[in-house]
Every structure is written in C-alpha cells, then in structure tokens.
Amino acid sequence: MGRHHALTADERAARKGRRRVLEVLIVLLLAAASLVLGFSSQEAPTRGAGPGGGATAAAAPGPVAVDPAAFPAGGCVRLAPSGPGPAATVVLDAGHGGPDPGSEGTTADGDVRREKDLTLAVARSAAERLRARGTTVVLTRSTDELGTPLADDAVQDGALTTDASQLDLLGRVRCANVARADALVSVHFNSFADAEVGGTETLYEPERPIGPRSRALAQSLQTAIRTRLAAAGHTPLDRGIADDSSGAESGGGHLVLLGPRIPGYIDEPSAMPGALVEPLFLTNPGDLAAVADPAGTDAVGEAVATGVGEYLDGAQRR
Ligand SMILES: [Zn+2]
DSSP: OOOOOOOOHHHHHHHHHHHHHHHHHHHHHHHHHHHHHTTOSSSGGGOOSSTTOOOOOSOOOOOEESOTTTSOTTEEEEEOOSSOSOOEEEEEEEOOBTTBOOOEEEOTTSOEEEHHHHHHHHHHHHHHHHHHTTEEEEEEESSSSOSSOOOGGGEETTEEOHHHHHHHHHHHHHHHHHTTOSEEEEEOOBOOSSTTOOOEEEEEOOSSTTHHHHHHHHHHHHHHHHHHHHHTTOOOOEEEEEEGGGSGGGTTSOOTTTOOOBTTTBSSOOOSOEEEEEOOBTTSHHHHHTTSSHHHHHHHHHHHHHHHHHHHHHHHHO
16 A cells, blocks of 8 residues: 555546547447347347346446445446346446555556556446446446445545445445346455565455355456456466465455455355456566556456456356
8 A cells, every 4th residue: 555646637538538439439339230230149139127238239328326325426336238248247346446545556657556546447448348248337436436435534544444444345245235246356456565576366255155156257357367468468477366365455364345254244245256356466567567558457457358258158058
C-alpha cells in the first residue's frame, strides 16, 4: 500500500473516449453479425427470462443497481448482455477502491500505477467482452468508490481500517450472492518487497463443496492470462493456481471472498465458484510494463473474459 498521484484527468478522459468508441464499434459489429447469421444460434430465440436476459445486440441498457437500498450509487451494478450467447451471470470484483489503493508500482518513466485503478480497468474490459458473448455481468464497484456502504470512521489516518476493510469484502460477497451469480472473479495485482519477484498466480478455495468448480475456474483463468500475456510479448513466471489461504492478501486464512462460512467472520460466504486472479506483480518492472497502459489492462481484461468464458462453456457441458 502507499500513495502517489493517479492518472491525470486528461488521461482518464482520453481513456473514456476510446472506450466509448470501442463500445459503439462492438455494438455495430454485433448488430452486423446478427444480421449475417440471423437467429440460427440455438440460444438466441429462447433467451430473456431473467433480469438482463435479453439477447438483442442493439443498444444494451446502462448499469442497473442490483439492490439500490443496500449499496451506494455505482456499487453492485448489473450490466445486461450486449450480444447473443448462453445465459450466465458473472460477478467481476475490482479489488480495492476509494480510500484503499491496494499496492502500487512505478514505471520506468517514473509514473505510479495503483492497484485499484488497474483492477477497475481490467474488470471493465473483461465486462465488455463477456457481455458481448451473452453474459450478464455484475460489477461490485463500477467507479473508484468502494461498492459497500461504510461508516464515517471507516477511514483513519488516510487508510481503510481493518474492520472497514472486512465490511467492504463482505459487501462484495453479498453483492455476488444477491446477484445469484454463476461465478465470482476478483481481480487484484500482486506486490512484493523484492522487485525481482514476479509472475502470474490465481487463488481458489479447494475444500468447499464448490471447490472442484472453483479450481476449474482458477485453472481456466490462469491459462488464459498466461496465454494472452505471452501473445503480447510478456511471459511472466507461472506461479500456478493455489489454495486461497496461501496468498499474501489472505494472511494465512481463507480469503473473505472465497472462503467457507466462519461464524462471526464470514457469516454468509460466497455461494458460487470463485477465484482471485493476481495476473502480475506491480513491484516487478517487467510485469508492471505489461499492464501499465490501457493496452495492457485491456489484454488482461480480455484474458479474464476468455478464462471465464471457457469455464462457463465447460460448466455447461458438465
Ligand atoms: Zn489486492
């Protein structure tokens, strides 16, 4: 954790502009594709039962609050599919946010990149791609702000208190459960004191009844992330998939997002298969360079969408 100046407003505006252009292009492409293909796809005509279940390619509606009474504006929002495909709901959880920047790294140019900004960029990128393949996406936070309502004393000395951090994590789990998601993917980035330490790792909880499915999701994500980064010219160390209690962010216990019910600590655990990705180390110069610009976060977002998509396709066959 630490602090530094964020991306400039200009950079953010430019990013937003490019995203808008991309969204419009994707919608146009999907519209063209549906005209060419007609509705011969077996899923398309029978869709539309649940919330956000429409399969039309035209003008997908904007974010809708899953439970506006329980979450602040921008927190726990549902994004309808933007294209046809098998119906599923996936929660993408952008790690950290607001007063909790997470870890950070400094690029060769001396620019600082914060974990909370990169996780949100990755989640948004993955969301657009999943929506295009018919998936309903729920974001635990869609802005810089945390998606969980917290008390005024949640921030002390410029940082989120331990109690507030726990409440924030439980809020993310509640969002996933209320949304009745088929899968939960939390996006984080790693850090370590030694800058030479780097690589790709994905965590999951192996012992719950959903453990085997969480493992399949984690493996699919790990493979997709490594494949996509390699295609972009970066081959980070393969740290593999690992038990969620082995990660630095878990402090030796289960991750709140993925763990089993622990009375008084996790009273209502996540009800669906889940995994937490740590695609790269922000403290490793080579790793950071691969994700420091929008092309990098978009590549990781694409990989997350690919990993989730392949998991969902496999789950349908089972
Ligand atoms: Zn993190």
